[in-house]
Every structure is written in C-alpha cells, then in structure tokens.
Amino acid sequence: MTKRLTTIDLLRRHSLPSLVQGQLEEMILAGSLTPGSQLTEIPLSLQLGVSRGPVREAFRGLEEKGLVRVEKNRGVFVRTISPVEADQIYEVRVALELLVVAKLAADPGRLAQAKFDALLDKAERMASKGDFAACHACNVEFHDHLVQGTGNAALLDTYRRLVGELSLFRHRAHARIRDASSLRASVADHRAILSAILAGDAAAARRRIRRHVEASRSRTQRLLAAAGTSKD
Amino acid sequence: MTKRLTTIDLLRRHSLPSLVQGQLEEMILAGSLTPGSQLTEIPLSLQLGVSRGPVREAFRGLEEKGLVRVEKNRGVFVRTISPVEADQIYEVRVALELLVVAKLAADPGRLAQAKFDALLDKAERMASKGDFAACHACNVEFHDHLVQGTGNAALLDTYRRLVGELSLFRHRAHARIRDASSLRASVADHRAILSAILAGDAAAARRRIRRHVEASRSRTQRLLAAAGTSKD
C-alpha cells in the first residue's frame, strides 16, 4: 500500500485525476485492459490508492478521448472498435498523413534526420532480433515523430487520438504482430518516405505514405477477419 | 403515454455530468462564456442546481475536448486560441474537408440534395434580411451536413472538434460576422461546391472547397489582426 502511494506522490505536480487517466490510458493502449472489459470504480481506486472521485473524472476524460464507453448506471467499458470504424479511422488518418508529408517535404531542412535514421536502424535491429513488439513500437514512433516535425499541435493531437483508437482495434483483433516480413516492409517504406521528404519531393512522399498506410489498413482488416471467423 | 415516457427516459439516460458538460459546451460555443474567463465550480454548481462533483467531471470532458484549460490548484478557464493555433487548426480542417468532398463526389447519389438546397436558400434569405448570425449558422450547418454525408463517424468527430475550437477563436477575435458580402460569397461557394459534388467532379470539388476554406482562414486571421491592433 505504501509503495503504491509513493509512485503517485513522486508526481504530485499533476492532479490525481490526470495521473489516473494517464495510467489507465497507458494500460488500455498497452492492451493490459482488453477492449470490452469493464472498469469498476472501487477496485481501480483501491488499486491506484485513490478515491472514486478522481477515477470518475479520469473516466470522463477517457470517454471524450474515445478510449472508453460509459453506460449510465451500468459502468464504463474499454471501447471496442468495429472493423468499419477502424476503416473509417484509417481513412481520416491517410488524409492527415498526406498533409504531414506534404508539409515536411515543403521544408525538409527543419527535420532532424539523425533522429529518424537512428529510429529506423533500431527498428531493423529489433526485427532481426525477433523482438517484434519493439520493432512495432519503433515504427509507431517514426510516424509520431513525423507528425511532431510539422510543428502543428492540432495536427499532432488529432493524429494521436486516431492512432490511439486504432491501437485499441489492434488489441481487439488479437493481432499480435508476428509477421517479420511486414515489419521489415514497413521499415523499408519508412526509409523511402523519409528520403522523398528530405529530397523535397512532396508528390513522391504523398504517394508513398498513402500506399504505406493503406497497406497497414488492409493488413489490419485481414488480421481481424481471420480472428473474427475463429471466435467472434 | 409515449410522450412522457420519452422525455423522462431521455433525461434518465443522460447523467448529470453529461448534462452539465453539454450546457457548458453550448455556452462556450455560443460565446456567452468568453475565452479566458474563469469557470469557478461553486457558482456554476449553484447556478445549475447540482453539486461540485458533476461540474468537475464536466470540466474533465471539456478539457479533453479542447474547450477549457485546467491549471492545477488555479482553476479552469475557457480556452483561448492564438492566431497561430487557429491557423494550424485551419490547416488540418482543409485536409479533412478535401477528404469529405472527395468521398461525396465519388458517390453523389447518397446525398440528400433537397436538404442542402433548403439550407442554402435559407442562408440567402437570412443574409437578405440582415440576420447575419442566422446566415452564419446556416453556413456552418452546411459544412457539418457535408461531413455527416460521408457516413464516417471518426471524420465527423474530428471535424466537429476542430470547428468547435475555431468558433472559440472567432469569439476571442470579437469577430462578429457583419460583412454581408463575405457571407453571400460563402453561400455562392457552397453552391459551387455542392454542384461539383453532385456532378461527381471530385477534382473541381476539392479545388473549390480548398479555396473556400482558405478564404475563411485568411479572413478570420485578418479580423483578428485588426482586433488585435486596436485593443489587445
């Protein structure tokens, strides 16, 4: 009990609700809280060492963020995203990423190339080692850094929200990334996209990112279809 | 029998926090709560006839929605959006609207043309009557219905969030729309965009919506610049 409190005490600068929200968000995005599962207030508040109030406030934030679904007098549940919803999210994401690479290609000088190269190298190393989760994390971070590079806060917020919901969908699909070839293909895509951006070739960058994200979309859809036939 | 039940049921379905959040959101978007002003819990809870708990929960939702800013131990304030932030939001909005008209133009049959025509006619009537606020509302609704027409829930959510933040910016700029010519120009733009969509001409629709939103962007920026020099 005391140990649990220290973890929260060390971060006293943030209010309790925001801490709880961050913790829950992390667990949801990591998949330790599976989509569809119920989040009961009392066990959570006991587990986190806080009262129900902050937990409820965190629920509100998570609901607005699209990570949980609240049913009055019933409870809150980790949001489940249907294949069509995921497809729609992907559609918006493509539009955003097109804007991202176009902006970056218009001014490639501002991009910290070393950071991206390091990220891509690490992704390949992880893939070689067979650590697919780490490789996937690198790939996700590559996209995120790309969006960060635009310097557009609204764009970054919007993008992250969509990606968060998509990761939710990936968990629902039980789609653990085990396919080394697709991971390597992603890294190769990323290299091509990056080079197009650095060359200032917006058209090529747009073409490549579109193909890249569309491939991810159809791949995820296929994975869910396979998982769906077996159980759901 | 059904009438009373539905009203009761609708009230029972929404929890107090969601009611409060909706009320506050309405007030913020309408401009009756001006950007930068503080929202104190006790007066609000007294005014709305509820306790502080629901109000706090509503604050969390509004914060995640980007309508208020929360400072720990200081209070919550209606969010103020800077010109650069507004510009960035507009940039994302353009990307979304491009997707919207492209999707609609790809399948114009699904669009309820009568609804849009009625909306445009009403907008012109309001402009002629000198009711600029109503005309502006019609124009906003036109865009919203366009996005609704895509049938993409994620796209609609994302779009509405951005538009909400932009309306916040308009209030900050004290930019009451009084310019009849720009309002009429917007209606004319809308007619052109709609006809391009109905003709299935995606390229023309994209070109026109881009010019249209970009015009709105620069106009809003100019209005704020003018207001900024005079007072702020």
Next chain:
DNA sequence: TGTTTGTAGATTGTCAACAATATTCTGGGG
C-alpha cells in the same frame, strides 16, 4: 417445467464535509 416476482448484493450517481493550495488584504518596517 417455464415464467415471474421479490429480495439480496454489487455498482454507479450524487452530495456535503474536510484538507491543501493559491490569492488577497493588511499591518509593520525600511
């Protein structure tokens, strides 16, 4: 046997009181 109804338990919804923090005001000193 199947349905229904009542009851017990659990969970959420709401509230009012208490604690912690920030802001304001006031009095004294330089």
Next chain:
DNA sequence: CCCCAGAATATTGTTGACAATCTACAAACA
C-alpha cells in the same frame, strides 16, 4: 512611499458516506 511578511479569504483537491439503480439468484405460482 514602497516593499515585505503573515494572516484571512476564497477556490480547488480529495475523501467518505448516502441514495438510486442495475444484476443475479431463488422461491413461488401457473
């Protein structure tokens, strides 16, 4: 006259308790 320390006030942060609602189970009846 200005500045600073310290109390007074106001506001937020958090908690525990109480009320309302839903769920699950079991007993009674057709």
